[in-house]
Amino acid sequence: MSKPTLLILAAGMGSRYGGIKQLDQFGPNGETIIDYSLYDAIRAGFGKVVFIIREELREDFEKTFGPKLTGKIEYDYAIQGFQSYVPESLGNIERAKPWGTGHAMLCAWEQTETPFAVINADDFYGAEAYKTMADFLSNNSDESVHAMVGYQVKNTLSENGTVSRGVCEKDDEGYLTSVIERTKILRNEAGQIEFLDNGEPEPLGENTPVSMNFWGFMPSAFTKTKEYFEAYAKENYDAPKAEFYIPTIMSKMMGEGVGKCKVFDTSSDWFGVTYPDDKPDVQASIQKLVNDGAYPLKLWE
Numbered sequence: 051m052s053k054p055t056l057l058i059l060a061a062g063m064g065s066r067y068g069g070i071k072q073l074d075q076f077g078p079n080g081e082t083i084i085d086y087s088l089y090d091a092i093r094a095g096f097g098k099v100v101f102i103i104r105e106e107l108r109e110d111f112e113k114t115f116g117p118k119l120t121g122k123i124e125y126d127y128a129i130q131g132f133q134s135y136v137p138e139s140l141g142n143i144e145r146a147k148p149w150g151t152g153h154a155m156l157c158a159w160e161q162t163e164t165p166f167a168v169i170n171a172d173d174f175y176g177a178e179a180y181k182t183m184a185d186f187l188s189n190n191s192d193e194s195v196h197a198m199v200g201y202q203v204k205n206t207l208s209e210n211g212t213v214s215r216g217v218c219e220k221d222d223e224g225y226l227t228s229v230i231e232r233t234k235i236l237r238n239e240a241g242q243i244e245f246l247d248n249g250e251p252e253p254l255g256e257n258t259p260v261s262m263n264f265w266g267f268m269p270s271a272f273t274k275t276k277e278y279f280e281a282y283a284k285e286n287y288d289a290p291k292a293e294f295y296i297p298t299i300m301s302k303m304m305g306e307g308v309g310k311c312k313v314f315d316t317s318s319d320w321f322g323v324t325y326p327d328d329k330p331d332v333q334a335s336i337q338k339l340v341n342d343g344a345y346p347l348k349l350w351e
Contacts, residue, residue, distance in 0.1 A: 052097065052163075052164045053095055053096060053097025053098070053164065053184075053188065054095070054096055054097065054164055054165045054166055054167060054183075054184055054187035054188060054266075055096065055097065055098040055099070055100060055161075055162050055163070055164050055165070055166040055167075056087075056088075056091045056096045056098070056099045056100070056166065056167050056169065057099075057100050057102055057128075057154075057155060057158050057162065057166055057167065057168045057169070058084060058087065058099060058100070058101050058102060058169055058170075058171050059102050059151055059154050059155075059168065059169065059170050059171055059263065060072045060084070060101050060102055060103045060107070060111070060171035061102055061103050061104045061107070061130040061148050061154055062148070062171070062172070070107070070110075071171075071172045071323050072084060072103075072107075072171040072172060073107075073110060073111075073114060074323070074329070076323075076329070076332050076333050076336055077333075077336050077340075077349065078336070078337060078340055078347060079347070079348050079349070081336075081349050082114070083171065083172055083173065083174050083322070083323070083332070084115070084171050085115075085118070085349055085350070086174060086336070086345065086349070087169060087171075087174070087175065087180075088115070088118070088119065088123070089345065089349055089350075090175070090176070090177045090179075090180040091123075091167075091180050091184075092122055092123050093177070093180075094177070094180035094181040094183075094184040095181075095184040095185075095188060096123065096167070096180070096184055097123065097124065097164070098123065098124040098125065098126070098164070099119070099123055099124070099125045099126075100125070100126050100127065100128050100158045100161045100162060101115070101125070101126075101127050101128070102127075102128045102129075102130055102154045102155070102157055102158050103127060103128075103129065103130065104129070104130060104131075104148070105129050105131065108127055108129070111127065112127075118350045126161045127161075128157045128158035128160070128161050129157065130148050130149070130153065130154045130157045131157075132144075132145045132148070132149070134149075134153070134156070134157045135153065135156050135157070135276060135279055135280065135283075136280075136283050136287075137280050137283060137284060140283060140284065140287045143283075143287060144290060145290045145291075146290040146291050147290075147291060147293075148293075149279075149283075149292075149293060149294050150292075150293030150294040150295055151168075151170075151263060151293070151294075151295050151296045152275060152278070152279060152294040152295050152296045152298055152299050153279055153293075153294045155168050155267075155275060155296060155299075156272065156275045156276060156279055159272045159275075159276075162269065162272070163269070164187075164269070165187035165188075165190065165266070165267065165268050165269065166187070166266070166267055166269070167180075167183045167184075167187060167264065167265065167266045167267075168263065168264070168265045168266075168267070168296065169263065169264050170262070170263045170322070172322050172323050172324075173262055173263065173264075173320065173321075173322035174320065174321050174322060174332070174335070174336070175199065175262065175264055175318075175320060176316070176318040176319070176320070177344070178316055178318055179199045179264055179314075179316055179318065182199060182314050182316070183197065183199060183264065183266045183314070186266055186312070186314070187266050190268065192268075193268045193269075193270040194268075194270070194308060194309050194310060195268070195309075195310050195311075195312060196265070196266055196267045196268060196271060196300065196303075196309055196310070196311045196312070197265070197266035197311060197312045197313070197314060198218075198226065198261055198264060198265050198266065198300075198311055198312075198313055198314070199262070199264040199313075199314050199316055200218055200220075200259035200260065200261065200313045200314065200315050200316070201259065201260055201261075201262050201316060201318070201320045202256065202257045202258070202259065202260075202317060203215060203217070203235065203243060203254055203255075203256065203257070203258045203259075203260045204243065204256040204257065205317070205318070205319045205320055206260055206262060206320045207235065207236065207237055207243070208324055208325060208328055209327075209331070210324070210325040210327040210328055211236070211324065211325050212233075212234040212235060212236045212246070213235050213236070213324060214231065214232065214233040214234075214235070215231075215232055215235050215260040215261065215262070216229045216230065216231050216232075216260055216261030216263070216295075216297045217229065217230050217231075217232050217245075217254065217258060217259075217260055217261075218258075218259045218260060218261055218313060220259065220313045224312060224313055225310050225311060225312055225313065226300065226304065226310075226311035226312075226313050227304075228301065229261055229297040229300060229301060230297075231295055231297055232245040232247055232254075233245075233247055234246040234247055235254065238251065243255070243256060243258075259313060259315060261297060262320050262322075263296060265296055265300070271299065271303070271309070274299065274302070274303055274308065274309070275299050278294075278298065278299055278302050279294055282294045282298075319335075321335050
């Protein structure tokens with residue numbers, strides 16, 4: 051059986067971070083968060099990586115990651131353009147930002163021939179998540195069954211502002227029943243977790259599973275993603291900030307009865323960068339993992 055492919059969502063604008071956080075340095079020898087994702091993916095058994103980027107980032111990505119990956123894993127690039135997979139009848143679309151994570155995944159269709167996982171470029175997921183997902187993708191033979199790694203919301207917050215998370219519910223067999231994107235989650239002054247999407251705060255339990263955009267799909271998902279995105283683009287062609295999310299894809303497949311999603315729970319700490327003030331915390335977390343022996347001091351030697 052062929053090894054799974056890892057898609058890395060790296061076309062974001064970094065508006066809240068104030069720069070290209072995908073290439074910012076966090077490790078003790080200038081490693082990016084992506085470096086640790088690649089390291090974990092290779093040792094978990096992934097056979098290919100596809101960087102989903104904006105065209106203007108390609109040269110920087112090639113310089114940063116090409117020398118590290120050559121001879122270790124196959125790699126390629128997919129370009130997320132504003133016109134990619136947009137129906138021709140809509141003409142030239144003007145946008146303020148990329149179409150979102152679901153569209154980014156769709157843009158890697160031509161580069162992806164095997165079951166695949168999707169991750170964010172600026173999130174650290176931990177070695178366990180990659181091993182769990184690689185094992186699932188390598189052994190699953192049902193084209194209608196997909197997967198995600200669910201993190202406890204308490205392990206995914208930022209001390210520097212609100213965060214967006216896909217809040218999940220699942221059935222007794224561990225399959226996802228719903229995922230709703232919540233865009234303003236925080237821990238309030240009383241120490242309770244809540245979200246503010248609708249103006250009034252609503253509580254979230256500490257261990258509520260949330261999606262951190264670590265998804266696993268069978269190749270059949272691309273056909274439905276194209277169908278859903280084309281409909282979304284037609285409905286939102288004049289909304290320059292509208293985004294088509296991966297949870298939307300999964301929710302629609304479940305609603306139509308053409309897809310199921312196995313949720314793999316993890317109690318691992320997630321960390322990532324949303325705001326500039328997150329950087330010191332991420333650097334300290336990586337340094338601790340290096341000190342504990344989870345990663346070598348020099349990752350690629």
